[in-house]
Amino acid sequence: MRSRSSTIRTHRAVTTLAALLAGALALSACGGSDDDKKTGGGASSSAGEKGSGVTLPKLDGASLEVAAVWTGGEQKNFKQVLAEFAQRTGAEVTFVPAQDPIINFLGSKIAGGRPPDVALLPQPGAIKQAVDKKWAKPLGPQARAELAENYTQGWQDIGKVDGTQYGAYYKAANKSLIWYNAKAFENAGATEPTTWQELLTTARAVYDSGVTPFSVGGADGWTLTDWFENVYLSQAGPEKYDRLARHEIKWTDPSVKEALTTLAQIWGEKDYVAGGASGALQTEFPASVTQTFTGGDQPKAAMVYEGDFAQVNIGETKAKVGTDAKVFPFPAVGSAAPVVSGGDAAVVLKDSEAAQALVTFLASPDAATIQAKLGGYLSPNKNVPNSAYPNEVQRTIAKALIASGDDFRFDMSDQAPQAFGGTPGKGEWKALQDFLQNPTDVAGAQARLEKDAAAAYGNGG
Template sequence: MVFAAVPRIATLAATVALLGACAGSNADGPAADAGCAGFAAYQGHRGTTVTVRSSIRDVEADKLVKAWETFQTCTGITIDYSGSADFEAQLPKDVAAGKQPDLAFFPQPGLLAAMARTGKLKPAGKGTAENVDKYYSADWKRYGTVDGVLYGAPIDANVKSFVWYSPKFFAAHGYAVPQTWDELLALSDRIAATGTKPWCAGIESGGSTGWPVTDWLEDTLLRTAGPSVYDDWVGHRIAFDDPRVVAALDRVGGVLRNPKYVNGGYGGVESIATTAFQEGGLPILQNTCAMHRQASFYANWWPANATVAEDGDIYAFYLPPVDPAAGRPVLGAGVFAGAFAGRPEVQAVSAYLSTPDFADNRARTGGVVSANKELDKSVLSSPIEKLSATLLTDPGVTFRFDGSDQMPAAVGAGTFWTGMTDWIKGADTTTVLHRIETGWPA
């Protein structure tokens, strides 16, 4: 996501001014007071280094580093960051070998829990814990908590309960955004009757192929069985192939395995398995498909010349509930910062990452939102980011974290992905879910 010219210049000017104010100052000097007063709580650690590792890399890593640039300048703490594609697989090996970083950013609560149970991940420090209590909901705190102890603070978030569509296409054909699941299916039937496929999808993602269907199932189970059943399923307190889960996946099949509905722009149902997830929704812009269920981060995959807006080429609506009276569930995901070291400078960085100031700076870089309740929504650069932030901080929304990210890796990043790939290729619902259940680690 690219800033408009004027906001980018304004942000750069502010950064340059602050860098000038802070450059060469010590923690107690007048320059620090003039330009870095907001960082007073983190002073006293100049000249130290904190190592941070995560799966965030390339352009997104550049944005992440920019978000703590001023913190580094004003405190004198150097944040040594690196991101890698194999972070999730490598971190447990590094921890076992005693080579863990000072801080790690966990995209899965399941991985955070596994590291906490090694005894090497530290409980959140006092400042971090206070910030989480103050600025985040109880749900978000829960996903960073293991066995009653807070280990990870949320640092960014995304919403998965979105359906992407073309407002221009809808307006031209008199289609309204559906408010219930029944309305969603009625709209799908109406579009299909015109000869246009109402849905397009893609689940190919290299070694992670199949994960988009796990999101479909999780979102649908939340809507049909409710958050308590969802929690029990994720925690394996009910079987993976519980009848309510079977019913939810069959409901998904009413869309994704319906030849009348899919796969616009690509072919039949079978083409879903070989279509890259990044390309899954692109036929919307050619009017060969009308809708694509995918997370807020899918905004990064639309062409640069596509206008993302309520009246633009592309936008998204909230995946409607089955029963509106049962509330508004939202499926999402995010990243949590956890510390392997208890040094004061590490605790200072950790505490800062849980503040509204960091959330605002992170949002200013574009393409990222936060569940921080005091996020300044005016700094968000796109309508989708604003819509996501509104849902994430809405007290009337029931938020649940991506289920596969909370499950043991052998399931959540293994048999669940492969099982859903087999299912989209035509395997029987009950057979696939039972196979995943029998493979759940003891």
């Protein structure tokens, strides 16, 4: 059986975080720093954010390779973090671009005798697979000490397998946000919704104004799993969410039918998705964001669902977060708004002093503060100063995450075996892409999801 990730156990806690986030976003001031104009100029001073900073060894002559699936601005910003580590230690650090699924990518590297020293794994399921394959090495005492000082127990536990710490969650994500083009909303007389029904009303107002309501990055199947998870968590509740995440109930359950039927109210509505289903399935996530914030008051779509990290892509346009690009929490489908979190954990694959030192650094406020200043990033590290985030919207999201403690639900597909929840063209990604193409076939989607889940989990639900 798979290890159970640490999550909250009451609906009230989810409701509390959603209310906190909604209220805080409502109070957010307009404007903020232009993320893509930030540079590493402030990076070297970040050690001062926590007294003398984390203690690192001298590693002159050591070389490290770090693999992650990050691209674009996210990769560029992370490289500044690695550059700071290199400056402090004397080690040479190389970023290795990986492809999804990262477990397959790492398998090829390991088979060829060239594994990276450290990998950033985007799923708890991938951490467990790396442990099962005997690739991952336990974190050393220094890294564990940084985690104990800077992370809540829940964020530590997600990186554990059978009680042993293998992962340090460097990056978190609030995946319960909808970003919108403020000018398009203004022209349509649309308002920020708090319920699913209000979202449909807002979408109709936008549509009637001549703008397509939603941009969907359907070429990246993980965006569709995130849509489903928010609807399912809010509608079915956290207890069923946990059971479905562990495949203790089948995907043919009536609660899944209800969630898919709800999604079809948007995915199946004629002209509600930019480019239609076919266009969405050819649109990757970054483009789904940028096309929402280009074209002035006539963008390809007025809204795009995804996490706080969408700010990296918004930064590639002329839109300013907090003025041109605004955000509201994913609306409540059931009795409470959903709060779905995700993240990426640093895992040691080659057990050396340098690799352990890098993960220790990534678990410290020093590293996270550098990337926080660059924008489009959220850290679960509770000792990163909120002032490090470059705009009020991001500071609000970060504050809500830290205030929640362990009150969150982790991304369901990321908890699943990677064959089901994290592989392009297969499992849940492919089944939901097929459903986006034909949202009337709820029963067929459920049957495909259950067949693939049963095979991946090795049980019948």
